[in-house]
Structure formats: structure tokens, C-alpha cells
Amino acid sequence: MKVFLKSTLAALMICALASIAVFAAAKDKVKTENVTFPSDVMVNGTLVKAGDYQLKFNEESGELAIMKNGKVKAKTTAHLQPRSEKAKDTAVRTIDKNSIAELISVTFGGSNQDVVVGASGGAVTGNN
Secondary structure: OHHHHHHHHHHHHHHHHHHHHHHHHHHOOEEEEEEEEOOOEEEOOEEEOOEEEEEEEEOOOOEEEEEEOOEEEEEEEEEEEEOOOOOOOOEEEEEEEOOEEEEEEEEOOOOOEEEEEOOOOOOOOOOO
16 A cells, blocks of 8 residues: 555656646747837738737747737737847837838847747749
């Protein structure tokens, strides 16, 4: 009986430790950061008004979500692109298109990768 009890407790402890490791690994795949957009920003065809937001990037699904008060305001596809060095701070980069700022990338502070908006893919070629 003692051997059975010890074996059962050991198995439960191993399962508990394994589940913690799996949870920690899964959590690392989602990056979250609070940002302030000083002006309106276009994200995947959706106009996001100036203000405070939470950015969530899911590395596995390649989805960047812009949230406010727990509600998704905009979503877009994104991919990781290596940086030459770790970012000191979180940065949001936009490009001006027809007098409207359009989100092109996000860098999370401490990361050595940029989250670039749009699908990853091969080179763009023209017609001959």
C-alpha cells in the first residue's frame, strides 16, 4: 500500500510539473503590450482611433490583435522578422497612405524580432 501511494504521488507531481512547463511554453507564444496611438491608425482596413490599446501577437497563428477594454478593435495577419539587436522599448511603426497612418510593424521591448504586418512570403515579381 505504501509503495502504491508513493508511486501515485510521484506520478501526480510529475504531471503537475509537466503541465506547468507546457503552460509556460504556450504563454511565450503570445506577446502582449500596452501602447498609445497618438493619432488614428489604419489596421487591415479598420480605422483605430487615437488612444490607449493592448496589442496581442500570437506567434503560432500569426495574428496581431488590437484591443481596448478587452474588446478586439482590429485584427491582422503578421509575421516575425529578425532584428540585428534587441529592442530597448516597444515601438509602433506606421506609414502615411493618403493622409492616414497605416500600421506596418510593432517591436516589443526586449525582443530581437519585429512583428511585421502582412503575410510572410516570397518575393514580389512583375509581369514581363
